Amino acid sequence: MADDNFDTQNVIDQEEVLRHRMVTIEIAGKQYEVPEGITVIKALWYTGQEVVRGAGCLGGFCGACATYYRVKDDPKVRTCLACQTAVQDGMSFSIQAPFPARKAVYNIQELKDPKQDLFNLYPEAPLCRNCNACTEACPQKINVREGVWKAVFGDFKGVSDMFMDCVMCGMCTPVCIADIAPNLVALYVSRAQGAHFTEKPEGLERRIKEIADGQFNDDWTRVMGLNEKELTDLCASLK
Amino acid sequence: MDIHVLQQIVHKTRDARREQTLPKLSLAERDTLIKKYHPDFRESAYRPIRFGPNAGDKTAVELAALLEGSSQLPDDLDLTAAFTTDVLVIGGGGAGCAAALHAHAAGAKVILATKLRLGDSNSVMAQGGMQISVAPEDSPVTHFLDTLKGGLMKNDHALLKVMVEEGPAIAKWLIELGVLFDRDPEGNLHVKKGGGSSKPRLLTCSDYTGLEIMRVLKDEVLNRQIQLLEFCAAVELLSDEHGACTGVVLKDLDNKRYLVVAAKTVILATGGIGRLHIQGFPTSNHYGATGDGLCLAYRMGARLAHIDTFQYHPSGAVYPEQLVGALVTEGIRSEGGHLVNAKGERFVNELDTRDVVSSSIIRECEEGRGIRTMAGRVGVWLDTPLLDAEHGSGTVNKHFPAMVRQFERFGIDISKDPVLIYPTLHYQNGGVKIDTNAETEVTNLFVAGEASGGLHGRNRLMGNSLLDLMVYGKRSGLVAAGRASSTSQGKLTLDHLQRFRAEAKKHGVSSSEHASPMILPAYTRKTG
Ligand SMILES: Cc1cc2nc3c(=O)[nH]c(=O)nc-3n(C[C@H](O)[C@H](O)[C@H](O)COP(=O)(O)OP(=O)(O)OC[C@H]3O[C@@H](n4cnc5c(N)ncnc54)[C@H](O)[C@@H]3O)c2cc1C
Ligand code: SF4
Ligand code: SF4
Numbered sequence: 055m056a057d058d059n060f061d062t063q064n065v066i067d068q069e070e071v072l073r074h075r076m077v078t079i080e081i082a083g084k085q086y087e088v089p090e091g092i093t094v095i096k097a098l099w100y101t102g103q104e105v106v107r108g109a110g111c112l113g114g115f116c117g118a119c120a121t122y123y124r125v126k127d128d129p130k131v132r133t134c135l136a137c138q139t140a141v142q143d144g145m146s147f148s149i150q151a152p153f154p155a156r157k158a159v160y161n162i163q164e165l166k167d168p169k170q171d172l173f174n175l176y177p178e179a180p181l182c183r184n185c186n187a188c189t190e191a192c193p194q195k196i197n198v199r200e201g202v203w204k205a206v207f208g209d210f211k212g213v214s215d216m217f218m219d220c221v222m223c224g225m226c227t228p229v230c231i232a233d234i235a236p237n238l239v240a241l242y243v244s245r246a247q248g249a250h251f252t253e254k255p256e257g258l259e260r261r262i263k264e265i266a267d268g269q270f271n272d273d274w275t276r277v278m279g280l281n282e283k284e285l286t287d288l289c290a291s292l293k
Numbered sequence: 294m295d296i297h298v299l300q301q302i303v304h305k306t307r308d309a310r311r312e313q314t315l316p317k318l319s320l321a322e323r324d325t326l327i328k329k330y331h332p333d334f335r336e337s338a339y340r341p342i343r344f345g346p347n348a349g350d351k352t353a354v355e356l357a358a359l360l361e362g363s364s365q366l367p368d369d370l371d372l373t374a375a376f377t378t379d380v381l382v383i384g385g386g387g388a389g390c391a392a393a394l395h396a397h398a399a400g401a402k403v404i405l406a407t408k409l410r411l412g413d414s415n416s417v418m419a420q421g422g423m424q425i426s427v428a429p430e431d432s433p434v435t436h437f438l439d440t441l442k443g444g445l446m447k448n449d450h451a452l453l454k455v456m457v458e459e460g461p462a463i464a465k466w467l468i469e470l471g472v473l474f475d476r477d478p479e480g481n482l483h484v485k486k487g488g489g490s491s492k493p494r495l496l497t498c499s500d501y502t503g504l505e506i507m508r509v510l511k512d513e514v515l516n517r518q519i520q521l522l523e524f525c526a527a528v529e530l531l532s533d534e535h536g537a538c539t540g541v542v543l544k545d546l547d548n549k550r551y552l553v554v555a556a557k558t559v560i561l562a563t564g565g566i567g568r569l570h571i572q573g574f575p576t577s578n579h580y581g582a583t584g585d586g587l588c589l590a591y592r593m594g595a596r597l598a599h600i601d602t603f604q605y606h607p608s609g610a611v612y613p614e615q616l617v618g619a620l621v622t623e624g625i626r627s628e629g630g631h632l633v634n635a636k637g638e639r640f641v642n643e644l645d646t647r648d649v650v651s652s653s654i655i656r657e658c659e660e661g662r663g664i665r666t667m668a669g670r671v672g673v674w675l676d677t678p679l680l681d682a683e684h685g686s687g688t689v690n691k692h693f694p695a696m697v698r699q700f701e702r703f704g705i706d707i708s709k710d711p712v713l714i715y716p717t718l719h720y721q722n723g724g725v726k727i728d729t730n731a732e733t734e735v736t737n738l739f740v741a742g743e744a745s746g747g748l749h750g751r752n753r754l755m756g757n758s759l760l761d762l763m764v765y766g767k768r769s770g771l772v773a774a775g776r777a778s779s780t781s782q783g784k785l786t787l788d789h790l791q792r793f794r795a796e797a798k799k800h801g802v803s804s805s806e807h808a809s810p811m812i813l814p815a816y817t818r819k820t821g
């Protein structure tokens with residue numbers, strides 16, 4: 055990169071980069087010094103720890119890095135995605151081990167009455183005691199408690215909308231006093247919503263039929279018969 | 294300078310820029326731009342592979358080293374099988390799950406082995422959407438032509454034709470499994486226009502398309518009670534005396550033990566290579582994207598295609614430092630977001646293909662019109678607040694919740710402030726050469742998804758990967774299951790490895806040079 059070209063006016067002065075401040079953090083009970091502002095996963099690497107469990111997408115989508123943490127002098131235990139959270143001085147954290155939640159086994163297409171089936175598959179769901187611990191635990195800020203209630207009351211559409219950003223980290227499960235796995239309930243509900251309560255898109259059916267009926271065959275024959283130059287020209291003409 | 298001060302130029306020039314339309318480049322202009330600025334054309338970053346099926350072909354030096362690298366297996370490894378199956382699927386991303394489900398539905402006994410947890414993959418991160426020609430004004434043929442143009446006319450026609458034609462049936466399959474694609478007011482699938490496409494064709498699930506699809510597929514794999522081996526990385530394939538694939542050696546990452554799986558057919562669905570950080574680029578890829586499948590297949594004698602071209606997604610985050618490499622979804626540009634240099638100017642049609650857009654961002658930065666961070670990175674602005682200005686306030690929050698959330702964690706409100714971006718290593722355009730059955734040149738070895746090569750030519754069009762995964766995941770699963778039902782389990786040997794080692798020695802590659810596959814990137818800091 056041609057350094058001299060740079061207009062020094064166009065440089066972002068990042069405090070953390072300029073200062074190189076080190077902070078003290080505690081990982082699973084041990085203290086370490088790490089650069090401020092790096093993510094929790096990078097802090098693990100920085101301290102020389104290998105991470106196998108506890109890292110997946112590194113992009114905030116897979117939930118593999120579910121982590122409990124606390125900040126200085128605050129008793130409140132919070133949750134975060136380790137790949138998306140910056141460390142700060144005095145932070146203490148542990149990656150959460152996978153929780154042995156029970157997943158119901160079902161055949162989504164063969165469900166007869168999905169709203170009723172919820173109670174057979176997850177009989178604990180209606181036992182929600184409204185404690186809100188699940189909502190507090192969710193690093194994606196989903197109102198999990200409300201989702202469980204909506205599921206039980208049959209508002210499957212509402213649940214699907216609410217849980218679109220659930221990364222299945224499972225943080226809502228170990229905290230539930232009624233032994234509900236809210237994310238698994240929500241997953242069942244949104245699949246049922248998609249498979250049973252959402253209109254079949256007509257345009258899609260039409261297109262599938264058009265293809266099966268060979269409606270594009272002439273076009274294919276024409277296109278596949280072009281020489282390289284003709285094909286390139288045809289592609290170039292697309293806007 | 295404070296970031297907010299630098300951002301002012303974007304706010305100030307917004308109204309003027311909204312009046313502008315920038316033409317897409319002609320094929321000739323694209324060619325000149327790409328050859329000058331695209332990382333694929335940086336000669337020093339490439340070298341010929343010394344031996345094996347692609348001897349003499351050039352690829353990125355990082356990949357060449359791994360392809361020639363040496364297996365970690367001891368010569369005297371006990372090959373007694375711990376598991377036996379009809380179809381073994383390696384990789385738990387989109388292609389792997391689709392393959393396993395279809396093979397299972399076809400009646401085969403299936404084992405799915407994956408390096409991390411089921412689903413921890415690139416697939417779950419896909420935000421932009423999935424291309425399927427469903428709109429009335431669109432057709433599979435147009436989809437074919439757009440893709441060909443995007444791929445610089447180098448795509449395998451047969452593979453591509455199959456993909457575009459089977460797309461609509463795949464959408465139907467996913468919907469029946471409960472995937473919630475966005476709909477228009479009439480209940481039809483809502484389609485967006487993606488970069489490089491002439492028609493709107495992107496199916497989306499908010500900006501969580503990959504997550505939604507993967508949540509459902511993962512759940513379905515569990516519902517079908519397909520046998521899973523998680524945290525088990527494939528480190529070598531097994532071959533019979535004729536060179537056909539007969540199984541795999543896995544390494545259990547929890548206890549470091551080797552596990553032998555005997556399989557009548559093997560489907561490699563190990564994804565891409567982003568974590569090799571080719572040319573030092575940051576990457577959008579998941580932790581396990583280390584190109585393992587390419588190394589394994591190559592040692593078995595499978596040829597690779599188009600491995601001299603990689604995709605650099607135009608918009609990887611450059612600031613804050615914590616998000617470097619993370620993807621800023623193309624959806625922002627699809628909805629009209631401008632790319633703006635340090636002078637407040639637009640410099641490319643934002644909806645041009647990825648290679649064109651990436652090359653022009655690199656040009657702006659190399660010619661001194663970029664913005665630099667103190668961490669030594671450069672980038673250009675992506676005008677995200679423009680979307681609220683164009684389509685009404687709240688648009689950014691409504692359409693891009695995942696992205697809003699990502700930046701919010703670092704105190705950046707993308708609906709008010711533009712973000713700084715630079716191309717990030719995103720996708721492996723090439724891979725193991727396959728036919729329309731997803732089979733490689735090695736008998737009974739199938740490859741599906743990003744690990745395969747040919748379909749996308751020299752540049753993949755946005756949204757075509759998710760479709761590729763589902764179509765070739767399905768085909769590989771069905772064909773592999775069919776094949777398994779008519780063959781018997783072959784002998785388990787490492788004969789191909791002996792041959793490969795001998796060849797490496799002949800070419801002066803010492804066995805200590807590079808352990809391959811990489812399995813996980815070496816990010817752990819060596820202290821002391
Ligand atoms: C951030 C991001 C956004 C994207 N957005 C889009 C989009 O909007 N639309 C689109 O079409 N495409 C998109 N793509 C591209 C697309 O998601 C990927 O190309 C695709 O998901 C690859 O799927 P796959 O199944 O081949 O590989 P992956 O989904 O990456 O799965 C590979 C699997 O193999 C496993 N594995 C790897 N090595 C081994 C080994 N040695 N042994 C066992 N298992 C192994 C991995 O752990 C993983 O589970 C995006 C990619 C990224 C990274
Ligand atoms: S709902 Fe539960 S599983 Fe989903 S993101 Fe929130 S805490 Fe994680
Ligand atoms: S934690 Fe359990 S009991 Fe409490 S609100 Fe959530 S689902 Fe209900």
Ligand code: FES
Nearest residue numbers: 110111112117137
């Ligand atoms: S590693 Fe996937 S969410 Fe953090």
